Amino acid sequence: MKRFYLFGFLLLMGFDTLAQISFKYAGTQALPVAASIEWVLRVFGQPWVYGAVIGYVGAFFTWMALLKHAPIGPAFAASHLEVVSVMLLSIWLFEEHLNTARVLGAIAIIAGIVCLGMAESREHVPEPAEA
């Protein structure tokens, strides 16, 4: 069962990561930003925006399935820790550089997410396993 949860958490992170990477590609291809129908049409006129939709829908259903079975604390943390995978992938895909501020900020944010996940775990004592 533990392996099932782990798979679920990784799948959730994967969908969230796909969504963010797709958002970035979609936005870049639709530049320049304008509050106009032309910009919206540029966004929906290229394939990446649908990657973002798939990522969102996939993450939603994975999250619902996880909430039914998995402990809430780790599920909460997994649903937000895609910041790590997205940061690492953006170095590779978009040739971004991690400066000191981003690394320090990421460490604080991750520590905060872990605290919030632990807080959820404490408040929702898991029910006895059914099977």
Place this chain on the structure above:
Amino acid sequence: MMSVAGSISPLVAGLWLLNIVLDTGGQLAFKAAAGDEAAGDGLARWKHMASRPWLWLGVASYVVEFLVWIAFLSLIPLSEGVLLGSINIVAIMVAGRFLFGEKLTRLRVAGILLVTLGVVIVGVGG
């Protein structure tokens, strides 16, 4: 208000704030739709929710947020954008505290402060 320095332009800051408002507003609208005790069960519950504005307000917020987030990310590096977006976690918890009286335990306060600190570091230092 903290002053946002560095690489963040007024447009990026505006989109960031709009994203917070839409994300938090959308989640609260869904909470209001789902938490309506007069709604009943099953299909009747969905019909009840669909006949009242909360569900649709939530959907509309998310649709607009989708576009706002794309615009936001197209203007700054993705690694910076996802970190700055983490503030939504804090906003929704603080809103839950004020509107639904949800408890803020010590561990939760620590988490909120750490995430906020991280976002400030990224916002000021790029």
